Amino acid sequence: MQLVQEQKCFGGRQxxxxxxxxxxxxxxQFSVFLPPQAEQGAVPALYWLSGLTCTDENFSSKAGAQRMxxxxxxxLVIPDTxxxxxxxxxxxxxxxxxxxxxxxxxxxxxAPWNKHYRMYDYVLNELPALVEAELPLSGKRAISGHxxxxxxxxxxxxxxPERFVSVSAFAPISNPTDCPWGHKALSAYLGEDRAAWxxxxxxxxxxxxxxxxxxxxxxxxxxxxxxxxxxxxxxxxAAEHVGAELTLxxxxxxDHSYYFIASFIxxxxxxxxxxxxx
Ligand SMILES: N[C@@H](CCC(=O)N[C@@H](CS)C(=O)NCC(=O)O)C(=O)O
Numbered sequence: 001m002q003l004v005q006e007q008k009c010f011g012g013r014q015x016x017x018x019x020x021x022x023x024x025x026x027x028x029q030f031s032v033f034l035p036p037q038a039e040q041g042a043v044p045a046l047y048w049l050s051g052l053t054c055t056d057e058n059f060s061s062k063a064g065a066q067r068m069x070x071x072x073x074x075x076l077v078i079p080d081t082x083x084x085x086x087x088x089x090x091x092x093x094x095x096x097x098x099x100x101x102x103x104x105x106x107x108x109x110x111a112p113w114n115k116h117y118r119m120y121d122y123v124l125n126e127l128p129a130l131v132e133a134e135l136p137l138s139g140k141r142a143i144s145g146h147x148x149x150x151x152x153x154x155x156x157x158x159x160x161p162e163r164f165v166s167v168s169a170f171a172p173i174s175n176p177t178d179c180p181w182g183h184k185a186l187s188a189y190l191g192e193d194r195a196a197w198x199x200x201x202x203x204x205x206x207x208x209x210x211x212x213x214x215x216x217x218x219x220x221x222x223x224x225x226x227x228x229x230x231x232x233x234x235x236x237x238a239a240e241h242v243g244a245e246l247t248l249x250x251x252x253x254x255d256h257s258y259y260f261i262a263s264f265i266x267x268x269x270x271x272x273x274x275x276x277x278x
Contacts, residue, residue, distance in 0.1 A: 049149030105152030220254030
């Protein structure tokens with residue numbers, strides 16, 4: 001991987017890298033924050049998955065997570081939200097909720113998407129293997145994300161509980177088989193087979209498999225997408241059904257933006273640090 005940019009931040013390093021991704025079949029950029037403790041030895045990492053329209057830079061520049069991550073000794077690993085570059089398929093109308101910036105953390109099976117759109121494999125396997133080989137990371141992982149990225153974080157953790165110690169989300173798309181964003185993306189990437197969709201639906205996965213990991217979810221009550229797209233009540237019902245350890249906090253007055261994320265990111269970092277033992 002090649003260094004693109006580096007800045008000192010709260011005694012640590014905010015870094016952007018570029019590499020050739022095997023799973024995505026294209027060149028990708030991602031961001032990492034290494035806390036000052038990484039100068040002395042390997043540190044655990046929180047993987048952060050962003051939402052629709054984002055790159056790795058939205059979280060790095062808007063969430064204000066570095067101060068607390070530096071204090072806790074926690075690295076932040078922040079991938080992009082889709083494959084990129086010339087030749088990568090995009091929504092024919094250029095819509096923001098399919099294609100570039102909208103990979104939904106799935107392995108696409110349908111043409112033309114299946115040539116590059118394998119964000120599930122990228123985030124689960126390729127990126128951790130790369131950064132853990134090249135950077136002072138201990139291999140202990142937690143995962144979090146926002147909106148489409150909250151969906152991605154929960155799906156990855158529910159399907160691979162041995163890979164993460166804890167999972168959290170801000171305003172996740174909780175039941176994508178039952179909302180317009182999910183219908184559009186899942187039918188494009190996976191075709192019309194609903195059994196394939198269910199493998200990427202947090203509420204259905206939780207209901208079917210339960211979850212041994214601690215889960216923290218924050219949801220703004222003034223979020224414009226709450227009722228139509230996000231559906232945290234489906235997640236709550238599934239958690240109650242299987243007796244999963246879900247803390248769901250409804251935050252009055254907060255919307256869908258990074259101002260909401262910045263307001264509660266400290267709680268999420270402390271939650272993960274507790275479970276990561278740092
Ligand atoms: N642009 C879309 C909404 C997209 C959106 O809200 N994206 C969220 C994630 S789902 C985000 O994080 N946007 C980037 C940012 O706020 O920095 C719209 O106009 O409806």
